[in-house]
Amino acid sequence: MRFMFVGDSMTIGRAGDFTWRYRMWQHLNASYGGPYAIVGPRTGLYDPDSAVSHAYGAADFPAKAWRHLAGWGEGWQHMAPLIRAAVAAHRADVLLVSLGLIDLGFYTDSDQTAVYVREFIAEARAANPRVRIVVLPVIPNTRADTDPAFAAEVDRFNDLLAKTVADLDDAASPLLPASRPASYDIHRDTYDGTHPAPSGEHLLAGAFADAIHQAWGLGAPYAVTRKRVEGRVGGRVGGREGRG
Numbered sequence: 001m002r003f004m005f006v007g008d009s010m011t012i013g014r015a016g017d018f019t020w021r022y023r024m025w026q027h028l029n030a031s032y033g034g035p036y037a038i039v040g041p042r043t044g045l046y047d048p049d050s051a052v053s054h055a056y057g058a059a060d061f062p063a064k065a066w067r068h069l070a071g072w073g074e075g076w077q078h079m080a081p082l083i084r085a086a087v088a089a090h091r092a093d094v095l096l097v098s099l100g101l102i103d104l105g106f107y108t109d110s111d112q113t114a115v116y117v118r119e120f121i122a123e124a125r126a127a128n129p130r131v132r133i134v135v136l137p138v139i140p141n142t143r144a145d146t147d148p149a150f151a152a153e154v155d156r157f158n159d160l161l162a163k164t165v166a167d168l169d170d171a172a173s174p175l176l177p178a179s180r181p182a183s184y185d186i187h188r189d190t191y192d193g194t195h196p197a198p199s200g201e202h203l204l205a206g207a208f209a210d211a212i213h214q215a216w217g218l219g220a221p222y223a224v225t226r227k228r229v230e231g232r233v234g235g236r237v238g239g240r241e242g243r244g
Helices: 020-031 083-090 101-107 110-127 148-168 198-216 222-232
Strands: 002-007 094-098 132-136 175-177
Touching: 002 020, 002 083, 020 198, 020 222, 083 110, 094 198, 101 110, 101 148, 110 132, 110 148, 132 198, 148 175, 175 198, 198 222
Parallel strands: 002 094, 094 132, 132 175
Antiparallel strands: none
C-alpha cells in the first residue's frame, strides 16, 4: 500500500515542525499490518529563508517517509495539474488530501474550487483507475472569525466538496470524506490561527487514520496507536507550541 499526502501549508509544514505527516507515519508503523510506503515527488518543509528545508522536528522521522505532494500557498487549482504525473510516477494507492483553504483565501471562490476538485479526481484516476482518495473538509482559520463572507464561503465549499465526493464515489476508486475533528480549536490547536501546533497535528492525523480504519479496515483507531506510540517514548508528544 502506497500512501501520498497531498496538501497546502498545513500539510507541508514549516522548518522545525513535526507535521501531521509525521504523526500519520507513526500511526501506520504502529497499526498497519502489511507492507506500506509513503510516496511523493517532494520531501521538504517550507522555509522562508531557503529554497527548501529538511529540518523536521522529529529526529526519528526517516527521510524515506518525508515524501509528499504539498506546498506552501498551493491549493486544489495548483495540485490538479500535478496529480496525474505524481500518482503515475510514484504508483500511489491512497491519497490523503487536505486542500481548499488557500484557494478560497487567495485565488478562487467555492464554485471554481469545486471544479478543480473534480479535475483533481479525474486526473488522479487517469493515472490509477483504482486509486483511493480521502478528503478532509476545509477547517476555517482565524480569518473566518472576523470575515463573515469568508466563513460563509468556506461552509459553502465544504457542502460542495461533500456533494462532489458523493457524486463521484466509485466502488473501483472510492472517495472517502474524512470528518473535521470535533475538538479542533484554532485558538488551541494551531500556532497562528491556521497552521497546526502539536495537538492539531495529532487531530489531523487522527481524522485520516480513523476514516481509513472505519471505512476500509486499514490500521486501527488513532487514539489506540497514539497511546501506544507515546508510551514507548515516555509520553513525549513533541513539536513547537508557537512562533513569534
